[in-house]
Amino acid sequence: MAKLLELSCPCCEAKLKVDIVTESVITWEEKKKAPPIEDFAKAVQNLKGEAAKREEAFQKSFEANKNQSSVLNRKFDELLKQAQADPDKNKPKKPFDFD
Structure with a gap:
């Protein structure tokens, strides 16, 4: 058997x-697979909605990148002020200091 x-x-x-x-x-x-598209009208609506979502995501990314240089410059200026105010505060250790 x-x-x-x-x-x-x-x-x-x-x-x-x-x-x-x-x-x-x-x-x-x-395994039984679902049909790829059940309702063509619904599929077309989803595709139109996806285009709007892509455009919105692109605009957000574009605005973030447009302001990125000014943000980085402000961060650098602030950290430079901190480093000049207290030069010994966060000095990196030398490799021989770990022994």
Whole structure:
């Protein structure tokens, strides 16, 4: 009497029945996939909405990059003031100081 082991493929999620004695696949069944597009009108609306989302994300990124140089300059100026006010505060250690 053959003993069958039921497994699920981790890659494609197919259901397999394997004979333990002969170590061979007896039956297999593919996972049922949903149709790619059920309603074309709904799919078109989603695509139009995606274009608006992409444009909005691009505009946000553009504005952030446009102001980035002034933000970096202000941060640098502030850190330079801190370093000039207390030059010994956060000096990096030399490699020989770790010994």
